[in-house]
Amino acid sequence: MPANRSRSRETPAVGIRAHRLTKRYGTRVAVDQLSFTAQPGVVTGFLGPNGAGKSTTMRMLLGLTTPTAGTITIGGRHITDLDDPPRTVGALLDARAVHPHRTASDHLLAFAQTMGLRRERVDEVLDLVGLTHAAGRRAGEFSLGMNQRLGIATALLGDPGVLVLDEPLNGLDPEGIRWIRTLMRDLAGEGRTVLFSSHLMSEMELTADNLVVVGQGRLIAEAALDDFVRANTTQAVTVRAVSPAELARALDRVGISYTPGPASSFVVTGADTATVGKIAAAEGIVLDELTRVRESLEDVFLRLTHDVTEYEGHAA
């Protein structure tokens, strides 16, 4: 387990554990027997299409919604059983969940005071998220990006060991996205548990260590990001010869299937780059390009969640 390098207090590292978690609204099942864990020291990406039950799961974790069945715990305990909830878990649920007339610093102060903290801590977190200049401005005047930063500041107030962030990258500009990514990686590097949700696979790629993929409330996959990619992506090779006809004949001869790609290239799925290169060398064929291509993670995600996507668009 990574060392608690800069945690200001000695707190035991705690993880999140969902066990057969279920939430039904009437006959609709929002979360269906979902089990997963989020470990300290790593960033866990909670991935699923809209309506997959990610927010409902997070709200059950935070004690805002009561599960129909199953449990979801922080360090083995329900949030209401924690000794010091705001110093154990911090959350960003909805960046717009601020009173539009209240200033950023008063918003933070009200929550800091629940823990007996004072303005100094408010100033610290404002500085941490880069909002010092906007401390006295009303939250209603903020851009979505500034509201996301204010939400992150709120989550960090109690210096908690567990962070739960619902769609933290939503609506941010590239600079904001990079900032939150770095922050989440740093927080996990300090030994904290970081669980963040997204409906975009691309947001997971540079951020998450582990993935929990859900669709229609059910667990689709739980794995390290790298393993998930390796297990679910099919490798392909793009090859282009100076003389495409010769290459086609050579491939036909050894029985390797291919499909025509752009710019008179071929996309080969049954062999790796070395095999294709050897075939070409044996025939004395001059190659222009030989590349390993990977199915994009977005494609993998869409394929995996296709069967369980609730709201699917139909092309007109």
Added chain:
Amino acid sequence: MNLLRSEWTKLRSVRGTWIAAVSTVASAAVLGVLGISDLLGGSPADLPDGWDPTATSLRGFLFAQLIIGMLGALSVTPEYGTGMIGTSLVFVPARSRLLAAKATVVAAVALVVGLVTTVLSFGVVQVVLIGASLPAAGPGDPGVVRALVAGTLYLTLIGLLGVAVGSLTRSTTASLAALVGALLLVPALGPGLPGALGDLFARYWPVTAGQAAYAVVPVDGVAPGLGLGLLALAAAGTGAASHVALRVRDI
């Protein structure tokens, strides 16, 4: 104590609270003066039977109570409107404690606002009455201090009722509708119901009974202590209902 400080920060940091507080005080005083304006220039002989300059000076409560009730409701409803209640409950997962802190802070604010409203309305109207050479009341007169204390407590209880209504309805507009109904419509229309039911509303509807508490000249209603008691009971009952609802419902 931490929670009270937090809820006070929430309440004081939005201008709606201050607008509501000032409006409560100002509307009660202005309406109190307007209420006696048709008497000015007349003689004491024209005054109605059972002239009660104290109760008369507090007639602006009819409107002011609605604002102080909304002040209470607004301590809760914007948190639901924006979704901030979720964050509040992550910091304070014990829902009962959060509601109790809100109610305590609103009670303290409403007590101060209620006291200022009562004293100012009383004082301004008595000064106008004296200026018009009409019989006025003074704080030394029998029953006056009791009536002013009752008026202050009445407004405080309405503020607390607002917290309970806000927490039950989770909506600013629904709170306003509920308060208009309970504070204005039922007291006006209830007594018109036939027979015993009408009498019941005329005397025992908690709001009507509470208003009888701040009269010096006894009105055809319940005794002051019982009147405030009924209102307190109604506020406590609504508060208990909102407490149960907060504990049971998903946020």
